[in-house]
Amino acid sequence: MALSPVGEEKFADTPFRDDVLEGLRREQKCLPCKYLYDETGSRLFEQICELDDYYVTRTEAGIFGQYLVEMARYIGPGAAIIEPGAGNCEKVRPLLAQLQEPAAYIPIDISPEILLAAKAEIEQQLPGLSVEAAIGDFTRGDCWPTTAAFPCARRVIFFPGSTIGNFDPQQARALLCSFRSRLEPGDGLLIGTDLVKDSVILERAYHDSAHVTERFNKNLLVRINRELDANFDLALFAHRSFYHTLRQRVEMHLVSLRAQAVNIAGQRIAFREGETIHTENSHKYSLAGFSDLLRDAGFSPLTHWSDAKQHYAIHYAQAD
Numbered sequence: 001m002a003l004s005p006v007g008e009e010k011f012a013d014t015p016f017r018d019d020v021l022e023g024l025r026r027e028q029k030c031l032p033c034k035y036l037y038d039e040t041g042s043r044l045f046e047q048i049c050e051l052d053d054y055y056v057t058r059t060e061a062g063i064f065g066q067y068l069v070e071m072a073r074y075i076g077p078g079a080a081i082i083e084p085g086a087g088n089c090e091k092v093r094p095l096l097a098q099l100q101e102p103a104a105y106i107p108i109d110i111s112p113e114i115l116l117a118a119k120a121e122i123e124q125q126l127p128g129l130s131v132e133a134a135i136g137d138f139t140r141g142d143c144w145p146t147t148a149a150f151p152c153a154r155r156v157i158f159f160p161g162s163t164i165g166n167f168d169p170q171q172a173r174a175l176l177c178s179f180r181s182r183l184e185p186g187d188g189l190l191i192g193t194d195l196v197k198d199s200v201i202l203e204r205a206y207h208d209s210a211h212v213t214e215r216f217n218k219n220l221l222v223r224i225n226r227e228l229d230a231n232f233d234l235a236l237f238a239h240r241s242f243y244h245t246l247r248q249r250v251e252m253h254l255v256s257l258r259a260q261a262v263n264i265a266g267q268r269i270a271f272r273e274g275e276t277i278h279t280e281n282s283h284k285y286s287l288a289g290f291s292d293l294l295r296d297a298g299f300s301p302l303t304h305w306s307d308a309k310q311h312y313a314i315h316y317a318q319a320d
Contacts, residue, residue, distance in 0.1 A: 016228070024269045029275065030278040030279070033166050039113050040223075045087075046087075053205055055205055056162060060160060060162075063312065071098075074316045075154065077153060078102070078152055079099060082106045082157050083157075084144075085138055086115060087115075089119070090118075092158055104150040105130070106131075106133075108143055119131050130150075141178065158191075160190070162192050166281060166283075169293070176293065176296075180319055188317065188319070189299055193290050193315065195310055195312055196248055207241045217252055218254065220254075232262050236256065237255060237256060237277075239252075239254065240254070248285075249281045250281070252278075252282075253279060256274065256277075258273050291315075294315065298319065298320050300319075
């Protein structure tokens with residue numbers, strides 16, 4: 001169905017509109033997970049990270065706490081740290097404080113309110129550090145600083161939180177290749193991965209007893225209603241998450257509870273009862289499998305750090 005003149009004038013040429021409509025026209029309806037992280041979504045995710053059910057954040061924090069000095073030794077003095085998808089920049093702050101005379105910190109994020117607030121806090125905490133916030137979608141590339149913009153001994157991309165797991169294997173390889181293209185030989189990548197483990201642990205983490213993840217997932221519909229003049233009824237969609245053993249990933253969906261139609265940006269999208277919108281993946285890796293992926297993307301894995309239960313790992317790799 002063609003857009004009406006009003007809808008065309010109001011919504012033309014916006015990436016969000018185009019991605020939403022394209023994704024909801026697919027046989028398996030889907031939405032890019034990056035759009036979960038508007039200001040409200042980012043704050044809900046911060047709440048998820050504090051839940052007992054969600055082991056990822058505290059496990060990663062424990063690894064950083066135990067091995068931070070060793071990580072800083074690998075990065076070395078005078079480094080510029082680039083963090084795509086930085087959010088509130090909480091995870092990088094202990095690392096920046098541990099590094100010897102870091103040349104700069106460049107956080108990149110799609111949410112300007114949270115990013116700029118974090119920049120101000122870091123500048124207050126580390127007054128000698130140059131902090132240059134870049135607002136934009138790090139997967140698109142136009143917001144990345146040029147390699148010559150920040151003279152330094154080494155550039156290191158910091159990508160914690162198992163964010164790489166949100167990309168399917170082909171996308172993950174492409175993203176790592178993109179990271180590699182922005183580095184010089186000898187530059188580094190410090191990256192977190194969630195490891196393959198018991199499905200009960202995984203499913204509890206993505207379907208918490210406090211229902212915060214449900215609110216986080218449904219907030220995407222709230223955002224579409226607000227920004228694209230849509231009329232999603234949140235009561236007619238249910239949050240669903242499960243571990244797909246064969247694909248080694250947790251999938252997150254929104255399930256239509258009845259046959260219905262939703263108007264979005266001047267267009268009508270039909271849903272069958274039980275039809276889902278696939279909103280996010282979280283792929284899990286083995287240590288050997290992720291090392292192979294790093295090599296395939298032009299990095300040499302140098303070391304990794306993990307917790308005692310082998311639930312999570314942080315890798316340091318060097319650009320070939």
